[in-house]
Amino acid sequence: MSVTPPAGGGPEGGAAPSSTVASRLSTNLKLGGIIAPLLTVVLAFFVGGLVVLITGHNPFDTYKAIFEGTGLQWLFPWTTGADRTRAAINLQQTLILTTPLILVGLAVAYAFRAGLFNIGGQGQYAVGAIVAVWVGSSFAGMPHLLHVVLTMALATLAGAVWAGIAGLLRAATGANEVITTIMLNYIALWLGFYLFQLHGPLQNDTQPDVPISNDVVPSAKLHVFWGDPELQGLHIGIFIALAAAVVYWVLLNRSTKGYEARAVGFNPEAARYSGIKVGRTYVLVMGTCGGLAGLAGSMDILGWQFHLATNDLQASTIGFLGIAVALLGRNTALGTCLAALLFGALVNGTSVRNLDPAVFDPELAGNLTTIIQGLVILFVSADLLIVWLLTRGRRRRTAPATGGAGETIEVTA
């Protein structure tokens, strides 16, 4: 018998006495099992289809074209010949996008489990990418393995420190991590602008008129194991991300640190009473989350981007996609991986390069991804409502017509 199934037990979760929105959310997210997230996705695609219809296009053709753009048909044995070659290339791109999404998703998920809302994935990813591009473009001639590991480690550390600041502020002063992580996102963004702008300290040595970093040297690049390394084949980062998901599962469900994080997430007061250092747990959890997001930044830099422009920093929305991934994945290891694949596929399938303009204008299709992303978040929130409605058969709202507060009592006594 296992003590803690990753997705949590049945709907008897009860009313957690926890104080923050994030911890209530994480409690509710455990409920509903696998059905609710699937329904969420179906509903989001359905409403997305209505949007396509309104724009005067055929939703079925559009979704079919998007699916073909993801390369997922490579998994079907009947895809052969030139189709299969094209599908392989597309799938490589999908998985390249999935890699950082897994890591950033985990960075949000672990925080949720500890009752924290990490909106700072974006900034943590950015500092990871900045450090990766800096270390990766320096030290030419270092042995390959050492250079890669060193770069990844420093990027992870940078992300951990970045998020650790928010954890420390929460622990020491009670400053809400939602606010501090958002602020840290801006600081990271402008730090990047400063570094890579024209005449910035890390701006490109050979192109003085482009706000871009130096290129990562070959010894720091991640190995490409599928596809053409010159044409952005799939790098080994996907395995690093999957390994991180396994580590996350063990950390959360089998380690003392994860146990402390969950106890703090559910009931910080009881955790404190039993001797768990709540403040230190906040710092450690945020540090771990930041490390995961920072690692994600190095994956992209060392795997396929190889340099960082100020535009890249501004255009990236990975921190927010990561929130959607964690929410949809119910903060579980497996769920996060699957949700990351969904969003990775969606982003790739709707990209300008992959979508046939005759079926649906790719410019619009990019927006469709954003719409579906928004719908997923909306429906995840809505299915929390559904879960709440389902469980209220047990727990009746006692607020009569005169009532105000949402107190509940046990009617089963």
Add this chain to the structure above:
Amino acid sequence: MTEQSSPSAGAAELALELRGITKRFGAVVANDGVSLQLRRGEIHALLGENGAGKSTLMSVVYGMAAPDEGQILIDGAPVTVASPKDAMAHGVGMVFQHFMLIPVMTVAENLVLGAEPRKGGLLDVAAARRRTRELSERYGLRVDPDARVADISVGQQQRVEILRALDRGARILVLDEPTAVLTAQETAELTEVLRGLRAGGTSIVFITHKLNEVLDVADRVTVLRRGKTVGTIDTAGADEASLARMMVGRDVVLRIDKAPGNIDRSQAPTLELDDVHVVDDRGLPAVDGVSLEVRAGEIVAVAGIDGNGQSQLIDAIAGLRAVSSGHIRLRGRDITGCNPLEARDAGIGHIAEDRQHRGLVLDFNLSENLALSDYRRAARFGLIKPGVLVARARRLLEEFDVRDGSPGTPASSLSGGNQQKVVIAREISAEPDLLIAAQPTRGLDVGAIEFVHRRLLAERDAGRAILLFSLELDEVRSLADRILVIYEGRIVGELPPTATNEELGLMMTGGGAAGGGARTVA
């Protein structure tokens, strides 16, 4: 709504009658053919253990749960109560254990909420205040209409709830465990209020599991056990033992006879407090120079009215709150300023005052909850083997007689008594030198209380030092070897367990003890 005109014999005197109410939740039968007759102008106690179905029955009456079978008659006429609104229309008012008040609003604003007097689309504050004052005078329940609910005592908040029900025209008032949150003094005041309402013709259902209250307050009592009616009797002529037998279904030892503690005076005291000062959250002195000692093999009770510094004193000893001056020593070692973990490691166990918020992580299952204070010891290389926790949990659940729970059950689905047993199992199994037991039986029924008392005495006899904090004088006298009385943050005197409630009560309110603030060191 079905109105029939065939009142049964004697129905004219009945304000409320329940006939054969059955309510199922899935496979669980919460009420099984329960009947109850509430006479007009009586106080009727509904007595039963936790989980006997009292609250379910009343939620049926108040329209929050539809009965599967059975009939509700109000004033002799069968009615359908589909919602609290229906219930109110029939003159049924309910006061919940957890108040439905908005803390930031004033008493008057809370009282009119849901039926606000309006003037030009806005709340007519003057009318609300007037209505509150009128009600307050009519029923003799003193409240200050302009006080913010957050600033008034729990007892006063309860009055606001009662007044609100009366304001909505309640002739039948249901109170769900109204004394669970009250001090002894407030309970006495509530009793007076209820008698006044009875004199004015209001019929009252009083849900409780406390036997002495039934005898004090109620005219008649209906006892429920495992969802069934055991019977209804007059309280005149009944005693606690007979009520307990009806309620539990066997003879219950209400007060355990204990041998005097076997204290080894040759050893240094387990716990020593030396002139300890602690401030509360607002920075005001809460513990004002407490010195005391507890030896291995004795139970020392700290008795006092709630809010006289007990919580801050507990927190200080357990390392949860800073000590502003003074020293705390455990087995001779200075532990002043320890954090909670260091205090635990030093040998302090703590049965927290509030099991749901501090004692348990309700979303954790029982094996995880039982590991809360020593999961580190179950781990190797920072990893916990779930099997180890489960095996340990199975053993403890068995030893501490936690019913309806397996290691994988979430703590939230246990009854209060079983939750408390889980907390006690965890704290005792850590084998602390000093066990702090704060309100260890709050909200428990007599059967569970008996278990907790026996267990605490067994731990005492096994040589543990126990510091008991309790608001229940009977519990204090029945368990303690020595009673220290705390008043305004000071220990004002020491009494033997043979002291009467009057002696204790006098000292607890600042009277009695020669010299008032004498600091007694045993």
